[in-house]
Amino acid sequence: MRVDEVARYVLLGETIDDAAGEAFDKSAKLMGLGYPGGPALARLAEFGDAKAFDLPRPLLHSGNLDFSFAGLKTAVRTQLGKLGSNVCQQALANLAASTQQAIVDVLVKKALRALSSQGLDRLVVAGGVGANRQLRAQLDAQCAQRGVRVHYPELALCTDNGAMIALAAAMRAQRGLARAQADHAFSVRPRWPLAEVSAGG
Numbered sequence: 001m002r003v004d005e006v007a008r009y010v011l012l013g014e015t016i017d018d019a020a021g022e023a024f025d026k027s028a029k030l031m032g033l034g035y036p037g038g039p040a041l042a043r044l045a046e047f048g049d050a051k052a053f054d055l056p057r058p059l060l061h062s063g064n065l066d067f068s069f070a071g072l073k074t075a076v077r078t079q080l081g082k083l084g085s086n087v088c089q090q091a092l093a094n095l096a097a098s099t100q101q102a103i104v105d106v107l108v109k110k111a112l113r114a115l116s117s118q119g120l121d122r123l124v125v126a127g128g129v130g131a132n133r134q135l136r137a138q139l140d141a142q143c144a145q146r147g148v149r150v151h152y153p154e155l156a157l158c159t160d161n162g163a164m165i166a167l168a169a170a171m172r173a174q175r176g177l178a179r180a181q182a183d184h185a186f187s188v189r190p191r192w193p194l195a196e197v198s199a200g201g
Helices: 020-030 037-045 070-083 089-120 133-146 162-175
Strands: 122-124 149-151
Touching: 020 037, 020 089, 037 070, 037 133, 070 089, 070 133, 089 133, 133 149
Parallel strands: 122 149
Antiparallel strands: none
């Protein structure tokens, strides 16, 4: 990688509401599972039938690479309402499996579409949702069919993307690409678009 390529990003798609991790966490909370919700929901899903509930896959066929999971969360709440307060554990496991499958289906399709749009044959999965076994299994199978190499960090490194942001900043600082301030003061920008970050910034 050339120095002028460090921390340069091209935004191909983004969420227009909830991110995938939020969809896992918020759905798990609705089901009364623990936090963090993603791992709790995934554990329960292992005992469920992913075809039990027909949940939406928002923007799956949109033609772009954006995501939307708020509608899925609403669908989970609606199904829970139909199941009532005395929902059995098997029905809850089925709902967890169906929820997980809906999220994974969208992530896999969008990831493969992104690779195709850029003419690439390597995929790197990062962030907390990258630890999800169902996501990894489905990506492995789909990428193998297409001759795509997929890479995952160790499970211990599949964590909040704040770690990724910190590493990107450290790399930029090491290469003299970051504008440092003597007092190390900074302002927080929680929605700072990565695509605005460039080697000369």
